[in-house]
Amino acid sequence: MGGNALKHLHPVRLTSAEVIDLVHHLHRNWQLVDPRPLYLVPWVAEKQDHGDIDLICESDAPTVERFSGMVGAERAAISRNDKVLSVPVPLPWDNGRIVQVDFICCSSDEATATRFFYAGGDFGMLLGRVAAWHGLVFGMDGLRYRAERDVAWAADVHLTADPAEVLAALGYPAVLPWFDTYDTLWRFVLSSPLAEPWMFMPEATNHENRSRDKQRRKVGDFQSWLSENFPDRLAPPAPRRTPAEARDWVRTRFPTIGIDENLRLQEARFLYAKLRTRLLGIGAVEDVLGSGHPPELMGELVREMQPLLPGKAERETALADPSGWDRMITVARQAAVAVAAKRGLTVCQPPPLPAFVPGP
Numbered sequence: 425m426g427g428n429a430l431k432h433l434h435p436v437r438l439t440s441a442e443v444i445d446l447v448h449h450l451h452r453n454w455q456l457v458d459p460r461p462l463y464l465v466p467w468v469a470e471k472q473d474h475g476d477i478d479l480i481c482e483s484d485a486p487t488v489e490r491f492s493g494m495v496g497a498e499r500a501a502i503s504r505n506d507k508v509l510s511v512p513v514p515l516p517w518d519n520g521r522i523v524q525v526d527f528i529c530c531s532s533d534e535a536t537a538t539r540f541f542y543a544g545g546d547f548g549m550l551l552g553r554v555a556a557w558h559g560l561v562f563g564m565d566g567l568r569y570r571a572e573r574d575v576a577w578a579a580d581v582h583l584t585a586d587p588a589e590v591l592a593a594l595g596y597p598a599v600l601p602w603f604d605t606y607d608t609l610w611r612f613v614l615s616s617p618l619a620e621p622w623m624f625m626p627e628a629t630n631h632e633n634r635s636r637d638k639q640r641r642k643v644g645d646f647q648s649w650l651s652e653n654f655p656d657r658l659a660p661p662a663p664r665r666t667p668a669e670a671r672d673w674v675r676t677r678f679p680t681i682g683i684d685e686n687l688r689l690q691e692a693r694f695l696y697a698k699l700r701t702r703l704l705g706i707g708a709v710e711d712v713l714g715s716g717h718p719p720e721l722m723g724e725l726v727r728e729m730q731p732l733l734p735g736k737a738e739r740e741t742a743l744a745d746p747s748g749w750d751r752m753i754t755v756a757r758q759a760a761v762a763v764a765a766k767r768g769l770t771v772c773q774p775p776p777l778p779a780f781v782p783g784p
Contacts, residue, residue, distance in 0.1 A: 428475075428639060429503035429510035435524040436515070437473045446477065446523065449516050450495065457491045458483045460532070465542040469604040476510070476524040478542060482535050485509055488527045497522075507564070530564060537566040540587035544603040546642060550613045550624065554594055557623050559670025567593060569674050569683060572667045577694030581686050583678050593677055594618055610646055621654040628660055692784035699781065700743055704733060708756035711774040713764060725763050732759035746780040753777055 438446065447464050454462050458481065465478035481488065488509045493499050496514045503510040507529045512522040530538040541548035541564050548562065555562040561570045566585030571578035584590060588598060595616035603609045613619060625647060626634050637643040651658065665673070674683045705726045713722075733739065733756060742748030754777070761771050 429505065429526075430501070430512050430522075430524045433501060433512050433522060433524075435475070435512065436521045437475050438477070438523055439473055440467075440471070443474050443477055445517075446513070446515065446525075447479070450479070450513070450525070453495055454481070454491060456494065457487055463535075463539055465528075465539075466544045466603075468545045468606050468609055469602070470606065471545075476526055478526045478528060480528045480530060480535070480538055480542065482530060482532045484529055488529065528564075534565055534585070536587065537585040538564045540590070543600060545606065545609050546640070546646075547603075547609065547613075549643075550610075550646075551590075551594060551596075553623050553629070554613070554616060554619045557620075557628075557664050558618060558673065559665045559667055562590065562594070566590060569670060569681075570667075577691050578687070579690055581674075581681065581683060583674065583681060606642065606645065607649070610649060621650045621657045622660045624650060625658050689784055696781070696783050700739075703753055703778070704739060704756040705729075708753065708760040709764075712757055712760045712771045713769060714772050725760065725767075728763040728766075729756070729759040732762060744783060749780045750777050 443464075447462070451462050460482045463480040465480060467474070485504065488511070489499055489502060492502060492509075492511045492513070496519065497511050501512050509527045509529070511525045511527060513525045515521050515523060528538065528542070541562070548564075552562040555567065556570070559570050560583075561568040561580055565582065567583045567590045568580040569583060571580045584593070591598060591600075595618045596612070597615070601608060601612055603612075614621065622628055624643075626637065629637065637647075671683050671687075674681060706722060708729070709722050709725045713725075734742070734752070739752055742752040757774050764771050
């Protein structure tokens with residue numbers, strides 16, 4: 425999972441039997457910091473040695489760091505990548521050597537979906553490529569509708585974290601086969617009617633994924649395998665599914681999600697947040713100074729008045745009811761008057777307070 429995060433420390437590779445021995449040792453000590461178990465991410469059976477070990481823990485980074493010190497790892501050498509901590513763990517049977525252990529942190533609510541994502545080999549990443557071509561995201565939290573990246577207010581919409589529902593939605597059988605070989609894994613990934621060989625080739629991925637793929641030996645092996653077995657199916661015949669097409673699919677597959685209402689609510693919340701920000705910022709400055717001032721000056725006044733305003737939590741609570749709405753806008757105008765006076769600017773009589781607007 426952590427790739428070559430600790431390659432500068434020259435971690436050793438372990439046999440599958442050595443991995444099991446080490447995980448037993450780690451699990452016994454893990455109970456001293458967290459009663460919930462560590463979960464060893466399974467691997468494809470034919471894999472004979474391991475450059476890193478992936479463990480899922482229903483815990484957080486500080487707990488992993490504390491545990492790492494207990495088992496002799498150098499905490500300063502831990503590499504962090506979002507929810508994954510790559511730890512240089514000394515081998516209990518040879519303290520002069522270390523192995524890279526990747527702790528994948530998740531909440532208890534996310535544990536089932538996270539374990540499913542790491543079902544073996546590059547299972548989650550490969551299914552994620554299939555999902556991406558259809559306007560979806562498959563990750564450690566399950567399946568999501570992918571938000572339009574050029575829409576400021578849009579956010580992904582979570583569809584399901586249930587592994588069975590994810591498999592069914594992406595067109596896979598209800599039971600995973602034994603991943604005894606990579607050939608078995610790769611053929612399973614291609615078994616969905618939504619999957620095609622060209623989805624996994626370099627030409628079909630973005631720059632970020634292409635860069636990552638170059639560091640993943642098995643991704644290169646998979647692409648070579650595709651070239652050998654499906655030479656006539658490697659060119660994308662059509663562009664990715666559009667957001668509108670993806671929404672149509674979600675309406676059919678997950679009708680209870682209410683994708684259209686969900687997106688309308690996202691937009692309404694975004695616009696409401698912009699309104700509140702304006703009322704207590706540039707809007708208050710314009711109310712007491714009037715128009716005709718340089719935008720740069722107005723922006724400076726907004727920044728200078730922020731320390732005079734209540735904290736964010738208090739502002740949001742106050743703006744949720746009519747009396748608090750009036751009070752908070754009045755406070756913002758008073759702050760604008762104060763910073764304007766410091767600069768010797770002439771203020772004017774502000775307009776009446778705007779009518780209360782309830783949140784979405």
